[in-house]
Amino acid sequence: MSATRYGYLGPEGTFTQMALLSWAASHGGEQVPFGSVDSALDALRRSEIDAAMVPIENSVEGGVSATLDALASGDPLVVIGEVNVPITFVLAARAGMPLEEIRAVGTHSHAWAQVRGWMDARLPGAAYVPTLSTAAAAAGLAGDVEQGYDAAVCAPVAAANHGLTVLADDIGDRAGAVTRFVLVARPGALPERTGADKTTVMLFQRDDRAGGLLELLEQFAVRGINMTRLESRPTKSTLGSYCFSIDFEGHVLDERVGEALMGLKRVCAEVRFLGSYPREDGAQTEVAPLTGDEDFSAARNWLHSLRRP
Numbered sequence: 001m002s003a004t005r006y007g008y009l010g011p012e013g014t015f016t017q018m019a020l021l022s023w024a025a026s027h028g029g030e031q032v033p034f035g036s037v038d039s040a041l042d043a044l045r046r047s048e049i050d051a052a053m054v055p056i057e058n059s060v061e062g063g064v065s066a067t068l069d070a071l072a073s074g075d076p077l078v079v080i081g082e083v084n085v086p087i088t089f090v091l092a093a094r095a096g097m098p099l100e101e102i103r104a105v106g107t108h109s110h111a112w113a114q115v116r117g118w119m120d121a122r123l124p125g126a127a128y129v130p131t132l133s134t135a136a137a138a139a140g141l142a143g144d145v146e147q148g149y150d151a152a153v154c155a156p157v158a159a160a161n162h163g164l165t166v167l168a169d170d171i172g173d174r175a176g177a178v179t180r181f182v183l184v185a186r187p188g189a190l191p192e193r194t195g196a197d198k199t200t201v202m203l204f205q206r207d208d209r210a211g212g213l214l215e216l217l218e219q220f221a222v223r224g225i226n227m228t229r230l231e232s233r234p235t236k237s238t239l240g241s242y243c244f245s246i247d248f249e250g251h252v253l254d255e256r257v258g259e260a261l262m263g264l265k266r267v268c269a270e271v272r273f274l275g276s277y278p279r280e281d282g283a284q285t286e287v288a289p290l291t292g293d294e295d296f297s298a299a300r301n302w303l304h305s306l307r308r309p
């Protein structure tokens with residue numbers, strides 16, 4: 001059998017590759033870099049790769065819109081695993097470039113958002129040049145083509161890969177920043193239920209009315225399901241029209257999760273199931289009293305007995 005082909009937001013030296021390396025340490029496989037989240041997910045949809053590692057949320061900057069939006073439309077994809085990576089940024093430049101001469105800095109938008117305080121204090125007025133990833137910014141500095149920036153914010157490994165000089169270490173504004181990455185695949189066999197699982201969905205409301213969001217959230221609340229992420233994203237059809245990207249504890253094979261999904265299916269215009277997968281931290285889902293599989297089965301058996309006395 002050929003090795004699993006994993007795509008990732010590249011080039012080599014991105015934080016996404018670190019997430020993939022940590023996954024591959026226990027799962028093996030071949031790594032294929034892509035220039036953007038969209039191109040990796042498109043290649044996955046075309047079956048050119050078997051899975052793709054992409055960033056989804058960050059403890060400082062929040063959700064990664066490119067990923068949330070790419071999962072919200074197009075042929076269905078599902079999350080099959082997650083990896084959390086602690087993030088440390090360096091400021092890197094070509095040898096000989098003094099800090100005080102830096103006028104423009106290239107990096108990924110999520111990296112820039114996490115070093116803004118440092119930049120305001122140490123390089124006030126430096127322009128921000130967006131790049132598709134932190135490692136792409138580092139690679140750009142090392143190449144022959146003028147990039148329009150003289151320093152990159154990237155991982156230490158990306159600076160080292162390209163022979164850049166590190167002008168400042170650990171420049172993130174918040175110590176302990178973590179980014180969560182997800183491994184995405186085409187729908188297939190569900191990852192096993194472990195008791196320490198998460199499920200991701202994208203919900204599209206039927207109509208805009210008072211209590212509409214509450215109606216969605218109730219589906220979780222009454223079944224004792226704890227949400228771990230909730231974000232609204234524009235549906236892109238009209239101004240003011242939103243869909244909701246939600247992660248919650250539990251697996252689609254859990255009875256309470258199945259019941260909640262049925263409730264959502266009933267009240268939403270569309271429920272996009274984006275996968276059930278083991279949580280990286282292994283934290284067991286706390287099952288609230290009267291929301292275990294046995295409680296739902298007992299209630300269902302009771303109903304059956306009423307219908308078929």
Ligand SMILES: O=C(O)C(=O)Cc1ccccc1
Pocket residue numbers: 009013014015016017055058087108110111132133134135179
């Ligand atoms: O650009 C990268 O290295 C990425 O993997 C995306 C990213 C950027 C900033 C923080 C976390 C992930």
